[in-house]
Amino acid sequence: MSKTMKWAVTALLAVLLLTGILPSAGLLAPHFSGNGTTAATAAGSQTVTADITPPPAPEDKEGTPKKKTLIMGTSAEYAPYEVVDAKNGGDIIGMDVDIARTITEKLGYELKFSNMDFNGLIAALQTKRVDFVMSAMSVTEERKQSVDFSDGYYVARNTIVSREKDNYQTTEQLKGKRVGVQLGSIQEKAAADIKGAEIVKLNRIPDIVQEMKSGRLDAAIFEDAIALNQTAVNTDLVYSMIPAAIGDDGYAIAFPQDSPLRAEFNAVLMEMKQNGQLQAIIDKWFGKPGEERKPRGFLDFAVLNGYMGYLLQGVFVTLLFTFVSALFGFIWGAILSLFKLSSVKILQWFATVYTSIFRGTPLLLQLLLFYFATPQLTGYDISALMAAGLAFGLNSAAYLSETIRGGIMAVDKGQREAAMALGIPYRTMMIRIIFPQAIKNILPALVNECVALVKESSLVSVIGVTDLMRRANMVQSDTARAFEPLLFVAAIYYILVLILTTLARLLERRMRRSD
Numbered sequence: 001m002s003k004t005m006k007w008a009v010t011a012l013l014a015v016l017l018l019t020g021i022l023p024s025a026g027l028l029a030p031h032f033s034g035n036g037t038t039a040a041t042a043a044g045s046q047t048v049t050a051d052i053t054p055p056p057a058p059e060d061k062e063g064t065p066k067k068k069t070l071i072m073g074t075s076a077e078y079a080p081y082e083v084v085d086a087k088n089g090g091d092i093i094g095m096d097v098d099i100a101r102t103i104t105e106k107l108g109y110e111l112k113f114s115n116m117d118f119n120g121l122i123a124a125l126q127t128k129r130v131d132f133v134m135s136a137m138s139v140t141e142e143r144k145q146s147v148d149f150s151d152g153y154y155v156a157r158n159t160i161v162s163r164e165k166d167n168y169q170t171t172e173q174l175k176g177k178r179v180g181v182q183l184g185s186i187q188e189k190a191a192a193d194i195k196g197a198e199i200v201k202l203n204r205i206p207d208i209v210q211e212m213k214s215g216r217l218d219a220a221i222f223e224d225a226i227a228l229n230q231t232a233v234n235t236d237l238v239y240s241m242i243p244a245a246i247g248d249d250g251y252a253i254a255f256p257q258d259s260p261l262r263a264e265f266n267a268v269l270m271e272m273k274q275n276g277q278l279q280a281i282i283d284k285w286f287g288k289p290g291e292e293r294k295p296r297g298f299l300d301f302a303v304l305n306g307y308m309g310y311l312l313q314g315v316f317v318t319l320l321f322t323f324v325s326a327l328f329g330f331i332w333g334a335i336l337s338l339f340k341l342s343s344v345k346i347l348q349w350f351a352t353v354y355t356s357i358f359r360g361t362p363l364l365l366q367l368l369l370f371y372f373a374t375p376q377l378t379g380y381d382i383s384a385l386m387a388a389g390l391a392f393g394l395n396s397a398a399y400l401s402e403t404i405r406g407g408i409m410a411v412d413k414g415q416r417e418a419a420m421a422l423g424i425p426y427r428t429m430m431i432r433i434i435f436p437q438a439i440k441n442i443l444p445a446l447v448n449e450c451v452a453l454v455k456e457s458s459l460v461s462v463i464g465v466t467d468l469m470r471r472a473n474m475v476q477s478d479t480a481r482a483f484e485p486l487l488f489v490a491a492i493y494y495i496l497v498l499i500l501t502t503l504a505r506l507l508e509r510r511m512r513r514s515d
Contacts, residue, residue: 069110070261072100073130075118077204077477079229080285081136084115084474087306090313090466095285096134099153100253102277103268116464117203119184120372122146125256127376132261133254136223138186147254150265153278155250158190159227159239162219163212169240171197177218180208187221190242204473209234210482225286233479303479304488311475311485314468315492321388321460321467322453328393329453330446333400338430340405351401358398364459367391371463388460396449403445407438440511447504451497468492 074096076082082094092113104111114130121133125147136156139149162168168177175196181188183201191199200217202208209230211217222230227239255262272278304311339351358366371387374380382390411434419429439446461470468489475485 068108069112070104070131071112071114071129073114073116073121073124073133074135075121076113076115077206077474078118078136078226079477080225082134083478086310086471086474086478090310095154095281096136098281098284099272099278100132100134102272102281103265106268106271107264114464117462118182119203120368120463122184122254123372125254127372128256129372129375129381131255132259132265136251137254138250139252140186140189143254146257148257148259148262150253150255150262151269152250152252153269154282157224158187158242159222159224160219160242161209161212161222161227161230161237161239164236164238166218167238167240168219171242174219178216180211180217180220182208187223191221204477205230206473206476206482209237212237300481301484301488303481303484304475307475307479307485311468311471311488311492314466314471314489315496317385317465318454318457318467319496321385321392321457321465322450324389325392325396325453325457326450328389329396329400329449332393333397334404334435336397336401337404337408340401341408355398355401358395363391363395363456364462366395367459367463384460384463384465387463388457388465392453392456392460396453400446400449403442403449404438407442407445408434410441411437440508443504443508443511447501450500450504454496454500455493 074082074092076084076092076094078094080094081096082092085091085093092115097113101111114124116124118135121130121135121137122143124130125133133147136154137143139152143149160168160171160174168174171194174194177197178200179191179194179197180200180202181191182205183203188199188201191197200211202211205222205226208217208220208222212220213234213236221242222239224239224241231237231239253262253265255265269278336351336354339347342348367388370391371382371384374382374387415433415437416429419433424433457467458469460467461473464470472485472489476482479485
């Protein structure tokens with residue numbers, strides 16, 4: 001094996017090792033103070049007779065017991081239940097977080113968080129990516145078929161949120177209107193019972209609010225705490241209560257089916273209800289008036305004060321992810337291009353089928369399959385960053401393989417014939433003669449692929465990687481302002497792409513000196 005090939009193999013192994021050991025950053029959301037009181041209270045529960053003494057913890061080399069770690073799945077953009085405190089270090093805070101910390105501390109567990117979109121929480125629970133879910137999740141019969149629930153810890157009310165000039169008071173007034181709900185939430189089911197309304201399902205609460213303010217939605221169905229927060233921040237919005245559903249079990253903690261944690265958590269929940277701890281946590285997040293926010297103009301970048309550092313931290317994650325994906329994609333794409341040019345039919349067939357699959361399916365679908373299906377099929381708990389790096393690298397390789405193949409075929413055949421006449425081995429000919437000329441020909445296309453990777457990296461936010469886009473979403477959730485954080489992040493993306501294209505132009509100019 002030549003030195004160049006050894007270097008390439010070593011670089012590939014380093015990339016795989018790098019993506020394997022880097023942790024997936026968790027996403028959190030900003031601090032929220034309740035804007036008034038709510039009628040909701042801790043839900044009642046049945047008596048539970050369970051031993052809440054945790055199992056003996058394993059010991060380290062020095063004999064000190066180690067705490068078992070539990071991972072809590074959540075969607076931290078639902079103040080005051082769970083949000084990212086972007087101004088103060090980016091920790092996840094909220095009522096659900098305080099309840100979870102109290103329970104796990106009593107049971108002797110160490111608590112960690114996995115932040116993702118709400119509609120991915122059940123899948124994460126089923127694939128054992130998380131040990132339990134707390135995310136203001138309502139108990140429904142459909143969810144009971146997939147997961148087990150603890151006793152309820154909080155009962156909330158649904159509301160109709162609309163513009164002040166409309167001020168819809170009842171569900172009957174929503175007939176023929178466009179009504180927004182969060183995908184996968186209990187409000188989605190409640191809205192389905194509204195006769196004659198067009199239900200629009202979106203992933204995030206801030207997106208629904210923005211659609212309402214822009215006039216593309218007439219109203220939205222939110223839980224009461226969300227309505228309180230959003231109408232306090234957006235003074236042109238108002239809300240009205242919807243009558244409570246009969247037999248509503250409220251919010252509960254979700255576990256994988258037959259999880260032994262359910263009995264342990266229920267026992268502590270019962271104890272917290274009896275000694276007043278649960279109500280004290282609820283009062284902490286709902287019982288105090290929040291900070292008043294004055295109406296702002298169309299664009300007011302002052303709302304980003306305190307968030308700049310949090311947003312800029314996402315640049316490192318975005319660049320690291322792009323570098324790893326581009327390097328892996330280039331190396332694997334070069335190998336695939338050689339397979340396609342090979343005289344071995346099985347290699348040609350493999351490369352052709354591979355390219356067809358990865359170019360014929362959406363990149364987002366590939367990303368979700370790598371992240372959620374890998375633990376279920378192999379038992380390996382792949383990190384979010386590694387799943388993203390593999391998905392983007394493998395997808396990029398499918399496109400680059402055709403680009404590189406075209407560059408190789410564009411090299412004059414006389415170069416190969418001359419090399420063969422001189423007795424130069426095929427591998428040496430490809431590495432020393434053909435490849436350098438091919439790379440020079442396809443450099444603009446390679447730069448385009450890197451630029452696409454920088455921009456498409458925003459997709460990794462759906463599985464909780466704290467890149468630029470995910471952080472912008474968190475700031476948007478906290479400030480209830482869409483344009484300012486998105487425009488700021490757009491400027492960062494543009495600067496990154498501008499730097500990349502400038503460097504590529506200088507490299508291309510240097511490579512063309514010999515022409």
